[in-house]
Every structure is written in C-alpha cells, then in structure tokens.
Amino acid sequence: MSPANAGLALTLFKGREGVETCGVTTYEGVLTFSELAQHFVVEANSDALPEEMKKQRDVDQSRVNGIKRYFASGSPVFPGMTFFADQLEIKQSLTVGNRGMVVAELPAFADRFICDGQGRTTFIQWLLQQDDALERFGHYTMAFKLVVTHTNTLSDPLAVQIIKQVFADYHCHLLKPNKSVSKFFDSSTPFARLANQLLELSAPDGGTIKRRIALHGRLKRGHLWTFDQYQGMLLCFLKLTPASANRQLDNQENYESAFDLCESFLGRVFSILPLAELDTDAHTARHDELMFTKAIFAKALAYTGRSLVDEMLLDDTISWSKFDAITLPILSKADKFWLKNNVTMLDGDSIKIIKGTDRRIGNLLCRQLRIYPCQELSA
Secondary structure (H helix, E strand, C coil), X not given: CCCCCCCXXXXXXXXXXXXXXXXXXXXXXXXXXXXXXXXXXXXXXXXXXXXXHXXXXXXXXXXXXXXXXXXXXXXXXXXXXXXXXXXXXXXXXXXXXXXXXXEEEEXXXXXXXXXXXXXXXXXXXXXXXXXXXXXXXXXXXXXXXXXXXXXXXXXXXXXXXXXXXXXXXXXXXXXXXXXXXXXXXCCCCHHHHHHHHHCXXXXXXXXXXXXXXXXXXXXXXXXXEEHHHHHHHHHHHHCCCXXXXXXXXXXXXXXXXXXXXXXXXXXXXXXXXXXHHHXXXXXHHHHHHCCCCCHXXXXXXXXXXXXXXXXXXXXXXXXXXXXXXXXXXXCCCCCHHHHHCCCEEEECCEEEECCCCHHHHHHHHHHHHCCCCCXXXXX
C-alpha cells in the first residue's frame, strides 16, 4: 500500500493493450520522482522474502550503481515503468483530441506493484535522500504504464500470473541488440566517442574507414570487421580495458594523445590491407576465406602496433612504414603457413582457426618486421 498513507492523484490516458484480454485495464501517464518515492515500494529481495512468493527478480545493486553513473552523466532519459494495481478510482472521464483520458486516484489502501522499474525506483529513493536533491530533482518526471487487475489483491493467482508473464515478456523473451549495435549507438563515454571519431578517418581507397566497419554487427559487402571487433582492436592497441579507457580518456590531453596514436596506427593498417578483396558480390564466402578479416588478426595487428610504438620510443628512426613489410599469407586462412604455425587446423575437409591465436599471429608479425614483441607477446 502507499508508504505515504495517502491517495495518489493521476491524470491518465486510456490504453488498449493485448493483455486486456485477461480482464485487466491499462492506462498510461506520468508521475514525478517525488510521487514515485512516496507512493511505491520495491519488492523485498529473496533474502527477506521467500523465492516462491516473489513476482520479480531481486534488485541488483550493480544495476542500481549503473543507473547512478548514468544519471551523473548529466543528460539522462529513463524509459517508462510498468505498475500493477488491484484497483483505481475514476473521478472523471473525458476526451482530449482523439484520446480517452481519466482523472483518477490510486487509493492509499490499493495494492500496487512495480513490475518493471525496481532499479530505477531504488535509485530515485536514494537520490531524493541526498542533500538538496528533493528540491532539485523531485519534480523530474517518469512515464509509466498502469495495469489495473480488478482483483481483490495483487496476490490473487490471476494477478500474480499476469505480473510474472509481463515481466517475462519484458526481460526473458526480449532479444537484445548485438554488441556492435549497442556499442556504436553509445556515445556516453570517452572511449565510445574516441572510437566513433576515429571512424571518420580517411581511408586510402576513398571515403572513410567507417565504410569498412559493420556498425550494426552484420557483415556486408566491403566490411572488414564488426564494430565490436574494431573497438576490441583499439583497446588492445592502447593496452586498456573499457573501464580504464574511460578513466584515462576523460582527461583531454590523454584523449588527444590516444587519438593521434590510433590515427597513425589505423592509417597504416588500412593502407596495407588488400581491402578490394572485400568488394565482391561473393563477399560472404570471400570474407570467410581471408585471414586478415578475422577478429584474431585484428588483435594481432594491435599487439604488433603496440610493439612498434615501443620500438619507436627507443629509436626515433623507426616509423609506421615498418608495417609495409608485412608479407604473411593474409589472403588465405587455408595457407599451409598458418597450419604449420598452429594458427589453423584441419577439421575434416575444412580449415578452422584455433581460438586464442591472436598472440601467436602477433609474434609472427613481429618476427617478420624484426621488431621486439611487446610484453603481452613475450609472456
């Protein structure tokens, strides 16, 4: 029931959802952070409530901490939440434009449940307890969907079944975007901005290197690597993790230095790779045949690039032109050279790449270029 022991005044649009075939009624509206914190509680975790009684998953503190970091970014926007209630008092029904609306009240004694949004609610409750936060953020708004079950309580078997199913539909049956899509659309971190900015570098074959990267994770004609593989190569080259990259690149001087270094590295990489091999109608088959299109080769190039940077720090006569000496058989993963060096293996009539051979390839590249391998390749 309402923690504030008071009714909550609501102005709602009348919805029309498929779940209404179960006898429920749906509405959509907006409430403030203050109203959310005052009138809703988060279901207890399974250490306090028996698992068989729970209608939701436990609130994970790591997810709440993630919301805290997101909110601190300065420009957050939250998706809508979904509430269930066993009853709703309709005060007035009206039509505005072409939409039905109601002025209503969620009674203080009405059973209510957060089906989707427990983490956001936990965060908002924490936020409004901070100094001056109520005044600063209490009026912020949150969109929501309200499902009224018209049952005696939300512990009614039918209500429990619907709540659990809606949660499953939201979170268990959902197909998340692939890694490339998720990373490409995210520009909230310094590393994400760096990776996206580098995509605009000019490519020797015309246009930008963006044309050679599968931004949405699906390799098409002309694509070299997926965006996820491209980011992985950059992190390996910079010798950073996503977390350490964001910490270091938050400093403008570090960001500019990293950009200049990556610009030189990518410029040389994209100049030596025979990218025209990818511009064919049979691009899928050709991409599979080539060695330089593989994620392990991208990481091997990163290790080699890092090794070359180490060499250049010791000898200023060495330059990125060293990369031009690469003559390994990168046009075919079936070449006996890769079999001989345990990068690939025969599996019946097919050639398969052995997982985790990026460092092995890196060592082969360094050996051919006559540069000393970086620490990771020497381990």
